[in-house]
Amino acid sequence: MHPNRLSRRLVVFALALASLFFARATNASAQMSDEEMLTGADARIEKHRKADLTIAVVDAAGKPVPGATVALEQTRHAFLFGSNIFLWGRCGDEPSEAAYRARYAELLNYATLPFYWWSYESRRGEPEHERIEKIARWCQEHGIATKGHPLAWNYVDPAWLPDDLDEVRRLQMARIDDCVSRFAGLIDRWDVVNEAAHFDRDILVKSQAPKLSAAWAKAGRVEFTRECFEHARKAGPKATLLINDYRTDPPYEKVIEQLVDSRGKRLYDVIGIQSHMHGGVWGNRKIWEVCDRYARFGVPLHFTETTIVSGQRTWDKPEGSPWPSTPEGEARQAREAVLFYTLLFSHPAVEAITWWDFSDRGAWKGAPAGFLRQDMTPKPMYEELKRLIKGKWWTTAALTTGDDGTATGRGFLGEYKVTVTVPGRPPVARSCTLSAGKDNRVEIRLP
Numbered sequence: 001m002h003p004n005r006l007s008r009r010l011v012v013f014a015l016a017l018a019s020l021f022f023a024r025a026t027n028a029s030a031q032m033s034d035e036e037m038l039t040g041a042d043a044r045i046e047k048h049r050k051a052d053l054t055i056a057v058v059d060a061a062g063k064p065v066p067g068a069t070v071a072l073e074q075t076r077h078a079f080l081f082g083s084n085i086f087l088w089g090r091c092g093d094e095p096s097e098a099a100y101r102a103r104y105a106e107l108l109n110y111a112t113l114p115f116y117w118w119s120y121e122s123r124r125g126e127p128e129h130e131r132i133e134k135i136a137r138w139c140q141e142h143g144i145a146t147k148g149h150p151l152a153w154n155y156v157d158p159a160w161l162p163d164d165l166d167e168v169r170r171l172q173m174a175r176i177d178d179c180v181s182r183f184a185g186l187i188d189r190w191d192v193v194n195e196a197a198h199f200d201r202d203i204l205v206k207s208q209a210p211k212l213s214a215a216w217a218k219a220g221r222v223e224f225t226r227e228c229f230e231h232a233r234k235a236g237p238k239a240t241l242l243i244n245d246y247r248t249d250p251p252y253e254k255v256i257e258q259l260v261d262s263r264g265k266r267l268y269d270v271i272g273i274q275s276h277m278h279g280g281v282w283g284n285r286k287i288w289e290v291c292d293r294y295a296r297f298g299v300p301l302h303f304t305e306t307t308i309v310s311g312q313r314t315w316d317k318p319e320g321s322p323w324p325s326t327p328e329g330e331a332r333q334a335r336e337a338v339l340f341y342t343l344l345f346s347h348p349a350v351e352a353i354t355w356w357d358f359s360d361r362g363a364w365k366g367a368p369a370g371f372l373r374q375d376m377t378p379k380p381m382y383e384e385l386k387r388l389i390k391g392k393w394w395t396t397a398a399l400t401t402g403d404d405g406t407a408t409g410r411g412f413l414g415e416y417k418v419t420v421t422v423p424g425r426p427p428v429a430r431s432c433t434l435s436a437g438k439d440n441r442v443e444i445r446l447p
Contacts, residue, residue, distance in 0.1 A: 032288070034283065034284040034285055037284045037285070037288055037343060038284065038339065038342065038343070040346070041342050041343060041345075041346040042346075044346035044347070044348070045342075045345055045346045045393070048346070048347075048348040048436075049079065049345060049346075049393070049412055049413055050395075050410055050411060050412050050413065051410065051411070051413055051434050051435065051436055051437075051438070051440055052408065052409070052410050052440060053072070053408065053409050053410065053411060053416075053432075053434055053440045053441075053442070054406055054407070054408050054440065054441045054442070055070050055072075055399065055401070055406065055407045055408075055409075055418060055420075055442050055444065056405055056406045056441065056442070056443045056444070057070070057401050057405050057406070057407070057420050057422075057443075057444050057446065058405055058443060058444070058445050058446070059445070059446050060445065060446065060447060062445070063405075064401070064403070064404050064405025064406070065401060065405050065422060065446060066401055066402060066403045066404070066405055067400065067401060067422075068400070068401040068405070068407075068420050068421065068422045068446075069398065069399075069400060069420070069421040069422070070398070070399040070400065070401065070407045070418065070419070070420055070421075071396075071397075071398055071399075071418070071419040071420075071421070072395065072396065072397040072398075072399060072409055072411065072416060072418055073396050073416060073417045073418075073419070074394050074395045074396065074411060074412060074414055074415070074416050075143075075414070075415045075416060075417055075431075076109055076143055076414050076415040077109055077389070077393070077394075077412065077413070077414045078412075078413035078414040078415075078433075078434075078435070078436075079345065079351060079352070079413070079414075080109060080110035080145060080302070080351060080352035080353070080354075081107070081108050081109055081110060081352075081353060081385075081389050082108050082109070082110025082111055082112060082144075082145075082147075082352060082353065082354040082355070083104070083108055083110075083111065083112070083354060083355040083356070083357065083358040083371065084111070084112040084113075084114070084149070084305075084354065084355075084356055084357055084358065085104065085111040085112065085113060085135060085139070085358065086113075086114050086357065086362065087100060087357070087358065087359055087361060087362050088100065088101065088104075088135050088138070089131070089134070089135065090362070091359075091361065091376070092361075095376075096361070096375075096376045099372075099376035099377075100358070100359060100372070100376055101138070103371070103372060103376070103378060103382070104144075104358060105142040105144065106386075107371070107382065107385065107386055107389060107390070108144065108358075109143060109144055109145060110144060110145045110146075110147070110352060110354065111135075111139050111144050111145070111146050111147070112146075112147050112148075112149045112191075112304070112354055113132055113135055113136060113146055113147065113148055113149065113187065114132075114149065115132070115148045115149055115150060115151060115179060116150070116153070116155070116156070117153070117158050117175065118155075118156040118157065118158045118159070120132075121158060121175075122158070122159070123160070124158070124160040127178075129182060132148075132183075132187075133183070133186065136183065136186045136187050137186070140186065145189070146186070146187045146188075146189065147187065147189035147190065147191065147242075147354075148179060148183065148187050148189070148190045148191070149190075149191040149194070149244075149304075150190075150191040150192070150193065150194035150244065151175065151176045151179060151180070151190055151191065151192050151193070151228065151232060152172055152176065152192060152193045152194065152224075152225075152228045153193070153194035153195060154199055154204050154209040154212035154213045154216055155194075155195075155204060155208060155209055156208050156209055157208070157209045157210065157211045157212050161211045161212070162211075163211070165211070165214050165215040165218050166215075168211050168212060168214075168215040169215045169218075169219060169224070169227075172212070172215070172228070173227060173228070173231045176192070176228055176231040176232050176235065177231055177234075177235045178235075179235075180231075180232050180235035180236040180239060181235040181236065184235075184236055184238075184239070188236065188238060188239045188240060189239065189240040189242070189270075190232060190236070190239055190240070190241055190242065191242045191244040191272060191304065192228050192229050192232045192241050192242060192243065192268070193225045193228050193229070193243055193244070194244050194245070195244070195245050195246060195247075196221060196222075196224075196225045196243070196245065196255050197245050197247045197251040197252040197254075197255050198245075198246075198247060198251070199213065199216055199217075199221060200213065200216075200217060200221070205217075221255070222255060222258045222259065225243070225255065225259060226258075226259060226260075226261070226267060229241060229243075229259065229267035229268060230261065230267065233267065240269045240270060241267070241268050241269050241270070242268060242269070242270045242271070242272040242302060242304070243255070243256060243259060243268045243270075243271060243272060244272030244273075244274065244304050244305075245272065245273070245274065246274040246276065246305075248273060248290045248293070248294075253293070253294075256268070256271060256294075256297060266299070268299065269299060269300075270299055270300050270301070270302050270351075271294050271297060271299055271300075271301050271302070272301075272302050272303075272304040273290060273294065273301060273302070273303050273304060274303075274304055274305040274306075275290075275303050275305065275306045275307070275340075276305060276306070276307040276356065277306075277307055277308050277309075278307055278309055278313075278365065278367055278369075281308055281336045281340070282340070284339070284343060287340065287343050287344065288343065288347070291344070291347045291349055291350060294349070295347075295348075295349035300349065300350070300351040300352075301347075301349045301350045301351065302350075302351060302352040302353075302354070303344060303350065303352065303353045303354065304352075304354050305354060305356045306340070306353060306354065306355050306356060307355075307356045307364075307367065307369045308333050308336050308337055308340065308369070308381075309323070309329065309333065309367050309368050309369050310325045310326065310329040310330040310332070310333040310368045310369075310379060310381070311323045311324050311325045311326045311329040311367075311368040312326075312329065313367070319365075319366075321366050322360065322363075322366040322368070322374070323366055323367055323368050324368065325360060325368035325373055325374075325379070329368065330379045330380050330381070331380060333379065333380070333381050334379065334380035334381040334383075334384045335384075337381045337384065337385060338381075338384050338385065338388065341353060341385060341388060342388070345388075345393065355369075355370075355371065356369060357369055357370050358370055358371050358372060359371070359372040359373075359374070359376060360372065360373050360374045361374050361376070371385075393412055394412065395409075395410075395411030395412045395416075397409050397411065411434055412434070413434050413435060413436055414433070414434060415431065415432075415433050415434075416431065416432050416433070416434060417429060417430075417431055418430055418431070418432055418442060418444065420444050420446065422446060425446060425447075426447075428444055428446055428447070430442070430444060
């Protein structure tokens with residue numbers, strides 16, 4: 001047997017064993033009732049999303065300063081709360097654009113930028129690099145992390161693709177090389193391959209993306225996916241690479257299990273899970289079971305595309321026509337979103353939630369899926385999640401140093417501004433990061 005194949009089989013075998021042990025280890029959580037999943041959420045959040053912090057205040061000579069006032073103010077979450085930001089620059093009028101941007105930056109710290117090949121490069125050799133860079137730099141200025149979505153997906157063929165399938169494959173890999181290397185340092189998270197588990201569904205193969213689908217099929221499902229990741233890794237050694245899918249069943253697990261290189265090393269850094277709920281919300285048990293199922297792979301989970309709508313679809317209108325958002329639907333959307341976010345924030349494997357879309361205007365399928373209505377006013381969901389993200393799950397504290405010059409506190413993981421005030425002296429401020437599993441001791445020296 002070829003050594004590369006042996007190495008991959010050993011990895012698959014190891015993952016199978018890990019899955020068995022994982023199933024036993026998580027048996028207790030599987031026995032939780034839906035109510036227990038929610039009632040235990042606050043305790044899990046306290047355990048997994050917070051850490052202790054020690055502030056040591058000393059004078060210029062290094063001696064402890066007792067009685068100093070320490071103001072602790074969180075400035076950013078470590079957890080990624082995001083949305084796609086596809087409407088940025090395309091809201092249609094200045095007031096809408098201003099509202100869209102202001103409300104995005106006020107609530108979220110993570111943005112998914114569009115890299116759909118058929119629209120990103122509708123003319124061969126004329127990709128939208130300049131527009132995307134402008135969005136990414138705006139995000140950077142506002143402390144918003146960015147991700148490109150997706151690098152490879154056979155949903156629609158670019159109109160100019162040639163008939164030669166080997167050339168199609170070469171062009172796909174060249175695109176990955178170009179995008180990842182070009183945006184290094186500005187966009188360093190990527191949905192590398194989208195929906196590999198079901199790339200061969202008929203509508204794509206026969207009508208929407210026959211050339212990309214055929215090139216993928218010729219290479220092989222996993223082989224093509226693996227090559228995409230290998231190119232992304234070479235182009236961005238420090239990038240965070242995601243595999244992403246709407247399926248949450250064994251076919252997706254099988255792709256993940258096989259996504260290793262010739263040495264048996266995992267090619268992905270994060271597992272992406274789509275959770276579009278246009279037709280009804282997931283129950284607590286499904287949410288928890290999906291998290292547990294993919295946590296066994298030992299990498300962070302990102303819920304990459306989440307949709308809960310605020311209105312019922314009207315079937316007498318053409319596909320893509322806007323659905324009406326209703327007061328009753330908005331109340332239900334807010335309630336379900338709070339439950340969904342609370343459960344995911346309490347699961348230790350989850351590190352990001354991305355909503356789909358930020359506004360009803362231009363939303364996928366015309367659905368009333370946004371945080372904002374068509375007129376860019378915030379829905380109840382926006383306000384309720386703001387109370388969580390920037391309220392209940394946000395740390396501000398006033399501490400005082402003891403005789404040893406230290407003050408201790410506990411806060412949500414993320415970035416902080418620490419300001420020390422002593423009577424008769426100007427305040428001293430500095431930034432720090434509160435991280436899981438770290439010492440989290442900060443020394444502030446007064447002049």
